[in-house]
Amino acid sequence: MSLKVSDLRVYYRTLRGDVRALDGPAFTLADGEIMGLAGESGSGKSTLGKSLIRLDGRMKYVGGAVELDGDEVPVWDDRKMNDFRYKRISLIPQYAMSAMNPTRKIGRMTAELLESRGVRFREVREELNRRIELVGLDVDVLDRYPIELSGGMKQRVVMVLSTLLNPSLLIADEVTSALDVSTQRAVAETLVEFRDRRFVKSMIVVTHDISLVYQIADSIMVMYAGRLAEKAPARTIIEAPRHPYTKMLISALPEVGVKYAEKRLTGIPGSPPGLLDPPKGCRFRARCPLASEECEEQPPFVEVERDHYVACWKAE
Amino acid sequence: MRKYFGRKIFVYALTFFAAVTINWMIPRFMPGDPVQSRLARASLSNPEASQAMRDYYNSVFGLDMPVWQQYLNFWGSLFKGDLGVSIWLFPTPVTEVIMDAVPYSLGLLLPAILLSWVIGNKFGAYAARSKWLDNTVLPVGYVLTATPYMWLALLLAWSLGIVGGFFPSSGAYSFALRPEFSWVFVSSLLEHWFLPFLSLFLVSLGGWAIGMRNMIIYELESEYANYLQALGAPRRLIRRYAFRNAMLPQLTGLAVQLGTVVAGALLTEIVFSYPGLGFLILQAIQNQDFFLLQGVFLFIVAGVLIANFIIDIVYVLVDPRTRIQMQGGAK
Ligand SMILES: Nc1ncnc2c1ncn2[C@@H]1O[C@H](COP(=O)(O)OP(=O)(O)OP(=O)(O)O)[C@@H](O)[C@H]1O
Ligand code: SF4
Ligand SMILES: [Mg+2]
Numbered sequence: 038m039s040l041k042v043s044d045l046r047v048y049y050r051t052l053r054g055d056v057r058a059l060d061g062p063a064f065t066l067a068d069g070e071i072m073g074l075a076g077e078s079g080s081g082k083s084t085l086g087k088s089l090i091r092l093d094g095r096m097k098y099v100g101g102a103v104e105l106d107g108d109e110v111p112v113w114d115d116r117k118m119n120d121f122r123y124k125r126i127s128l129i130p131q132y133a134m135s136a137m138n139p140t141r142k143i144g145r146m147t148a149e150l151l152e153s154r155g156v157r158f159r160e161v162r163e164e165l166n167r168r169i170e171l172v173g174l175d176v177d178v179l180d181r182y183p184i185e186l187s188g189g190m191k192q193r194v195v196m197v198l199s200t201l202l203n204p205s206l207l208i209a210d211e212v213t214s215a216l217d218v219s220t221q222r223a224v225a226e227t228l229v230e231f232r233d234r235r236f237v238k239s240m241i242v243v244t245h246d247i248s249l250v251y252q253i254a255d256s257i258m259v260m261y262a263g264r265l266a267e268k269a270p271a272r273t274i275i276e277a278p279r280h281p282y283t284k285m286l287i288s289a290l291p292e293v294g295v296k297y298a299e300k301r302l303t304g305i306p307g308s309p310p311g312l313l314d315p316p317k318g319c320r321f322r323a324r325c326p327l328a329s330e331e332c333e334e335q336p337p338f339v340e341v342e343r344d345h346y347v348a349c350w351k352a353e
Numbered sequence: 354m355r356k357y358f359g360r361k362i363f364v365y366a367l368t369f370f371a372a373v374t375i376n377w378m379i380p381r382f383m384p385g386d387p388v389q390s391r392l393a394r395a396s397l398s399n400p401e402a403s404q405a406m407r408d409y410y411n412s413v414f415g416l417d418m419p420v421w422q423q424y425l426n427f428w429g430s431l432f433k434g435d436l437g438v439s440i441w442l443f444p445t446p447v448t449e450v451i452m453d454a455v456p457y458s459l460g461l462l463l464p465a466i467l468l469s470w471v472i473g474n475k476f477g478a479y480a481a482r483s484k485w486l487d488n489t490v491l492p493v494g495y496v497l498t499a500t501p502y503m504w505l506a507l508l509l510a511w512s513l514g515i516v517g518g519f520f521p522s523s524g525a526y527s528f529a530l531r532p533e534f535s536w537v538f539v540s541s542l543l544e545h546w547f548l549p550f551l552s553l554f555l556v557s558l559g560g561w562a563i564g565m566r567n568m569i570i571y572e573l574e575s576e577y578a579n580y581l582q583a584l585g586a587p588r589r590l591i592r593r594y595a596f597r598n599a600m601l602p603q604l605t606g607l608a609v610q611l612g613t614v615v616a617g618a619l620l621t622e623i624v625f626s627y628p629g630l631g632f633l634i635l636q637a638i639q640n641q642d643f644f645l646l647q648g649v650f651l652f653i654v655a656g657v658l659i660a661n662f663i664i665d666i667v668y669v670l671v672d673p674r675t676r677i678q679m680q681g682g683a684k
Pocket of ligand 1: 051079
């Protein structure tokens with residue numbers, strides 16, 4: 038087991054109170070597992086991703102624990118987290134297009150970043166070149182400024198850069214959403230290749246696009262309003278979902294396949310509850326066709342079948 | 354890139370040509386013959402010079418010549434650096450009058466602009482990382498930029514000059530002295546220089562500081578900064594990037610400011626009776642010195658055009674983004 042998250046709570050501090058964007062998810066990630074993380078906009082996917090690598094100034098750690106390869110990850114301690122960042126936990130940001138300093142040549146920026154992390158650039162230079170070529174780029178991109186590259190090229194450079202130190206966990210947030218369909222596929226396949234070559238051990242791939250992530254993910258986890266709704270092997274989520282929310286998500290996709298790669302999670306009536314002062318019990322209650330009295334209590338996230346976890350009273 | 358600069362140079366040349374032509378046309382085609390009325394006025398105040406002046410005018414405006422010939426002659430003398438003779442200081446050539454004033458304007462503006470830029474940026478950069486400084490620099494900066502220049506200049510002249518008596522508030526050196534390279538003269542020069550310099554320095558200081566602070570904060574919140582932080586890069590590296598990137602617009606801002614140097618500082622020179630180019634403009638208008646005014650304007654037009662050209666080059670040199678776009682390298 039490479040990643041273990043237990044009851045992690047991270048809130049946003051705002052003037053009107055705490056936004057409970059991440060309210061106690063607990064899950065594990067196996068060695069080599071690529072997990073798709075799906076859910077509507079605002080469900081807390083990015084918050085979860087960020088919590089595992091760096092809390093921004095407005096985020097507040099409230100509770101819970103994270104373990105990576107048996108070591109405790111001190112997500113609440115910005116300074117101590119530096120030991121993990123890049124080397125053991127890395128990130129491909131949502132904004133990979135603008136993730137590089139526009140006024141530095143890519144190679145120079147990479148060298149400065151590596152040296153600042155105590156890695157000799159000379160020693161990884163060869164591996165860097167190999168990987169740049171692996172993703173289908175020419176080594177001379179390192180002598181160029183980010184603006185000289187197309188969006189897809191920048192994306193690939195960032196993928197190589199982020200995984201250069203062979204992290205144990207990679208968080209890829211919405212890495213395909215800004216790209217056209219064919220590039221999306223290529224990027225998704227590169228992620229799989231990186232895993233197969235053991236550049237990264239396990240991955241969390243945040244996405245709106247279930248049909249795309251389905252093609253590369255071993256498992257899919259669905260979030261709803263800051264909590265976990267369901268996690269299961271990818272095929273199970275698509276073919277035999279148990280949580281009413283997942284079922285609605287899946288049926289909102291006409292058919293899973295390449296053709297619908299652009300389909301987004303829309304078309305579910307109602308909207309998720311505000312997270313400033315969320316209702317007690319199951320957070321999906323207001324939109325759930327099966328809701329009943331027992332749903333006023335929060336359903337636990339339990340394993341209903343091997344590797345299949347659901348948080349719903351009616352999931353048996 | 355060559356095409357870009359070729360086009361720029363063409364536009365600047367065209368602008369210069371138009372400015373010179375208009376400058377030539379105005380006195381000749383203005384109704385009511387301003388030259389004659391000016392001459393009449395000058396002859397009242399300065400009878401001895403009036404005949405020489407009249408001869409001079411006839412030679413320049415030589416109405417017996419065809420118009421195109423007059424126009425060509427005008428260009429010809431312009432290229433020889435001959436801008437005519439001043440009426441106010443007859444018979445000093447206009448070029449000489451201007452060249453006497455230029456050092457005062459430059460001596461005032463260059464240090465004021467450069468120092469306020471350097472110090473303003475320093476303060477701004479520190480303010481971006483220190484709460485305490487931010488809480489002092491920012492309000493002071495806003496007050497300084499919001500203060501109308503006239504008011505600030507008069508306040509300085511009045512408080513430190515007239516009431517406090519620490520510094521003289523008018524002229525470039527004491528009337529009792531003649532320009533020479535002596536300690537007495539130089540110190541008088543510096544004393545007279547201080548207040549106008551200070552007023553210019555203060556008005557632009559706040560703007561630079563606020564601009565720098567905002568740019569750095571913007572850069573520190575940018576996506577590359579976020580990414581670097583997520584990868585555990587030390588603050589030092591991120592600050593260095595942010596500072597460098599924030600400097601780019603400041604540098605262009607500086608270049609733009611320097612471009613205005615040739616025009617002198619009209620208000621400052623008027624408030625402190627400081628004999629730079631701005632002061633010359635005022636004198637030329639008051640004395641109806643048509644040639645001087647024309648000469649100063651031509652000088653300023655040329656200076657502004659050259660400065661702008663340099664700014665264009667700075668833009669390209671300083672920022673790889675513009676450089677690459679210009680080479681057509683961006684995809
Ligand atoms: N800086 C912030 N201050 C307050 N609330 C925030 C802040 N950032 C996010 N939130 C709230 O936290 C919740 C989760 O946001 P998050 O960005 O994790 O969602 P997401 O699932 O990644 O959405 P998307 O799919 O749109 O990226 C949202 O309800 C959002 O309103
Ligand atoms: S717990 Fe109740 S409200 Fe929540 S999803 Fe299940 S049935 Fe619906
Ligand atoms: Mg997000």
